Amino acid sequence: MHVPRTPHAGLSRRRLLGGLAAAAGAGVLSGCSSDVLSGLTASREEAGTLAYWNLFGGGDGVRMQQMLDTYQRDHAQVALSATTLAWGNPYYTKLSLATIGDKPPDVAISHLTRMKNMVEAGLLQELDPAALARHGLAADRFTPRTWEAGLVDGRAYSIPLDTHPFVMFYNTDVCEKAGLLGADGALTPLDSPEAFTDAMRRAKQVTGAYGGVVASISETSTPWRIFQSLYSQLGGQVISDQGREVVIDDAKATEVLTFLRSLTSDGLFPAVADYQGSIAMFAEGQAGFYFQGEWEISTFQTAKTPFSMTLFPHLYREGPYAVQADSHTFVLPRHPDTSPERLDRALEFVASMLDQSRTWAEGGHVPSYRPFLESAEFRDLKPQSNYAAAAEAAAYDAEGWYSGSGSNFEIVTGSAIGAVIAGQSTPATAVGRMRSALRDLARTPSPI
Amino acid sequence: MSTETVTPAARPVQPPEPSTARPPGQGRAATGFLLPFGLLYLAFILGPAVYGLIMSFFDASLVRPGLGGFAGFGNYTEALQSADFWSSLWHTLWFTILTTPPLIVLAFVFALLADRVSRGRWFFRLAFFAPFILPSAVVALIWIFMYTPELGLLEVGLAKIGVTAPAWLGDPTWAMPSLAVTTIWWTLGFNFILYLAGLQEIPRDLYEASAIDGAGPWQQIRRITIPMLGRTTTLVAVLQVIASLKVFDQMYLMTTGGPDFATRSVLQYVYDQGFTNFRLGYAAAVSMLFFLVVLAVSAVWFTIVRRQEKEV
Numbered sequence: 001m002h003v004p005r006t007p008h009a010g011l012s013r014r015r016l017l018g019g020l021a022a023a024a025g026a027g028v029l030s031g032c033s034s035d036v037l038s039g040l041t042a043s044r045e046e047a048g049t050l051a052y053w054n055l056f057g058g059g060d061g062v063r064m065q066q067m068l069d070t071y072q073r074d075h076a077q078v079a080l081s082a083t084t085l086a087w088g089n090p091y092y093t094k095l096s097l098a099t100i101g102d103k104p105p106d107v108a109i110s111h112l113t114r115m116k117n118m119v120e121a122g123l124l125q126e127l128d129p130a131a132l133a134r135h136g137l138a139a140d141r142f143t144p145r146t147w148e149a150g151l152v153d154g155r156a157y158s159i160p161l162d163t164h165p166f167v168m169f170y171n172t173d174v175c176e177k178a179g180l181l182g183a184d185g186a187l188t189p190l191d192s193p194e195a196f197t198d199a200m201r202r203a204k205q206v207t208g209a210y211g212g213v214v215a216s217i218s219e220t221s222t223p224w225r226i227f228q229s230l231y232s233q234l235g236g237q238v239i240s241d242q243g244r245e246v247v248i249d250d251a252k253a254t255e256v257l258t259f260l261r262s263l264t265s266d267g268l269f270p271a272v273a274d275y276q277g278s279i280a281m282f283a284e285g286q287a288g289f290y291f292q293g294e295w296e297i298s299t300f301q302t303a304k305t306p307f308s309m310t311l312f313p314h315l316y317r318e319g320p321y322a323v324q325a326d327s328h329t330f331v332l333p334r335h336p337d338t339s340p341e342r343l344d345r346a347l348e349f350v351a352s353m354l355d356q357s358r359t360w361a362e363g364g365h366v367p368s369y370r371p372f373l374e375s376a377e378f379r380d381l382k383p384q385s386n387y388a389a390a391a392e393a394a395a396y397d398a399e400g401w402y403s404g405s406g407s408n409f410e411i412v413t414g415s416a417i418g419a420v421i422a423g424q425s426t427p428a429t430a431v432g433r434m435r436s437a438l439r440d441l442a443r444t445p446s447p448i
Numbered sequence: 449m450s451t452e453t454v455t456p457a458a459r460p461v462q463p464p465e466p467s468t469a470r471p472p473g474q475g476r477a478a479t480g481f482l483l484p485f486g487l488l489y490l491a492f493i494l495g496p497a498v499y500g501l502i503m504s505f506f507d508a509s510l511v512r513p514g515l516g517g518f519a520g521f522g523n524y525t526e527a528l529q530s531a532d533f534w535s536s537l538w539h540t541l542w543f544t545i546l547t548t549p550p551l552i553v554l555a556f557v558f559a560l561l562a563d564r565v566s567r568g569r570w571f572f573r574l575a576f577f578a579p580f581i582l583p584s585a586v587v588a589l590i591w592i593f594m595y596t597p598e599l600g601l602l603e604v605g606l607a608k609i610g611v612t613a614p615a616w617l618g619d620p621t622w623a624m625p626s627l628a629v630t631t632i633w634w635t636l637g638f639n640f641i642l643y644l645a646g647l648q649e650i651p652r653d654l655y656e657a658s659a660i661d662g663a664g665p666w667q668q669i670r671r672i673t674i675p676m677l678g679r680t681t682t683l684v685a686v687l688q689v690i691a692s693l694k695v696f697d698q699m700y701l702m703t704t705g706g707p708d709f710a711t712r713s714v715l716q717y718v719y720d721q722g723f724t725n726f727r728l729g730y731a732a733a734v735s736m737l738f739f740l741v742v743l744a745v746s747a748v749w750f751t752i753v754r755r756q757e758k759e760v
Contacts, residue, residue: 280599415708415709424620
């Protein structure tokens with residue numbers, strides 16, 4: 001290396017290297033890179049740590065944080081690291097990959113409808129009844145529907161936190177002016193498609209804009225939820241035999257889709273509304289009714305919207321009441337560290353969360369922990385207790401390797417349904433599209 | 449630095465080595481310098497690519513150990529018969545068609561203008577280049593705000609002048625153009641800088657001479673600037689086509705492939721199949737097919753551009 005170098009070139013190279021070193025140093029110093037470092041060095045976390053993953057945003061996220069703060073106050077010796085990720089496929093993809101890579105969190109939230117696939121893929125730890133009982137988490141502490149729906153071959157892999165049904169929000173000012181409230185302040189029952197349409201028309205006259213609103217675009221779960229609620233009331237099913245067969249009932253599906261489309265084509269609902277837009281319209285009083293999972297309660301409390309909530313209406317009375325719902329559950333991903341201390345720490349964390357069911361229920365969810373659900377405290381919690389019955393009528397998404405909350409199943413069905421509500425597609429086309437897309441999925445051998 | 453580079457002059461007792469075309473030791477030094485890159489290339493590019501090729505012939509699952517059952521060309525035939533694969537491939541191509549011409553033409557125009565500004569040139573350079581240094585998540589957030597239906601800047605702004613805005617990201621026909629606009633705003637700066645550098649390479653005296661011969665500004669651009677920038681344009685075009693074909697971030701962040709899968713790029717299809725659906729073998733087969741497409745597009749593009757260059 002006797003190439004003569006100009007001082008300038010040497011200086012700039014040294015400067016560059018210096019700069020890189022400084023940047024790397026800054027990265028090490030900043031807290032966020034400690035995970036990266038521990039990942040690179042594969043150092044196991046020290047005893048007394050608890051990693052917890054969840055998918056709660058918005059009001060749920062705020063409440064979960066309160067619960068975590070309480071846990072942390074009572075368990076100061078445990079280093080808790082809670083991570084919130086975007087829900088739906090991204091969340092389950094990350095949770096699965098982390099578990100496959102032997103770096104799972106100690107405790108994670110999973111939807112009940114997503115948990116079974118993770119069990120079949122061997123990603124979850126079976127929960128020993130004795131260990132559960134030790135922490136006050138025995139089966140009889142939970143509502144039978146949520147507990148039993150989570151069993152795989154009679155074995156427990158999940159601890160249910162709640163049921164979150166699709167519900168009806170209504171603006172009390174608008175409904176009062178529209179003459180839709182009874183003497184006791186309760187909403188007039190909307191017990192047929194005609195009664196429902198009529199109520200929307202009267203609400204529209206009051207708001208001057210729309211009667212009701214449901215998210216139809218850039219969103220697949222909401223259209224699926226409203227469809228599934230009505231379609232289940234008609235007794236319809238979409239897939240069966242663990243997702244290997246598509247059993248859409250054309251007549252029933254078309255009836256529901258035609259009804260949903262009639263709401264937007266008559267101008268009672270906006271045809272095009274995304275998730276945030278639908279919230280804004282209800283919060284600003286441009287729509288008297290809003291259809292979504294009960295978790296949006298916090299949004300409207302913050303916005304000081306005059307509102308209440310009740311069961312999603314029972315429009316098709318041929319069958320028993322049904323409404324789309326899912327449950328949040330706690331699961332313990334398969335972990336390389338199988339020490340009993342870690343298991344106890346994880347279960348104690350879950351028990352602490354369930355003890356705070358009140359805080360969680362304030363976010364709208366129907367608790368599945370019976371000591372709280374059956375208390376007078378919950379009965380007096382309004383409007384949550386108005387729709388607590390939905391938990392027993394929950395129409396969970398059918399089982400299949402591609403099914404569950406926020407899954408491919410909801411995406412292919414929800415996008416076809418959303419296109420009908422938005423007026424971009426006809427009911428017949430949508431049913432055809434759902435069938436062919438689901439058949440492709442049903443034909444594909446399960447990778448699990 | 450390395451001991452191999454010590455020259456014979458440093459060890460005068462040693463007899464001079466037989467003279468070769470190259471100074472002694474240089475071949476070994478070159479190997480030494482290339483080795484770290486070679487190893488990384490082998491470990492992170494070539495190795496995984498070969499493994500992916502093998503995997504594409506098996507029913508590999510992310511959640512089962514090993515490669516799984518042998519599938520032959522099963523994954524390939526499934527992909528070729530899948531409407532989802534073809535539509536995602538078309539989305540990627542459509543995105544490339546929508547973004548490549550504006551990203552070349554606009555970058556050229558803006559570079560030309562910024563080059564002509566006499567005062568505050570640094571400002572224009574910075575203004576056009578600044579978006580490029582933003583992370584994709586920030587870009588996605590900014591544009592999601594602007595595209596929000598009913599409340600977003602674009603819809604409210606257009607309403608003021610009496611135009612009804614479409615649902616930018618919500619309408620299947622508008623979502624892709626909206627993503628293209630975002631991408632153009634975001635990545636224009638890179639091509640812009642390449643063109644700006646190219647413009648500064650053109651000798652000033654060419655313009656002076658042509659001005660003396662009576663050429664106007666438009667003639668100068670057509671007869672001097674564009675031909676002299678031919679190599680830059682080739683570079684920009686090739687880089688741009690490949691970058692556009694590789695689109696993933698902004699689509700995944702802004703629409704997650706929606707609405708109604710209208711903006712799912714082929715890379716997201718691979719991601720969805722491989723990581724979300726655990727179907728690694730199938731995802732690998734789709735990747736291989738996409739690799740062939742990129743190869744074909746690049747080859748065609750190179751031939752066209754080469755021929756043009758010869759004509760110039």
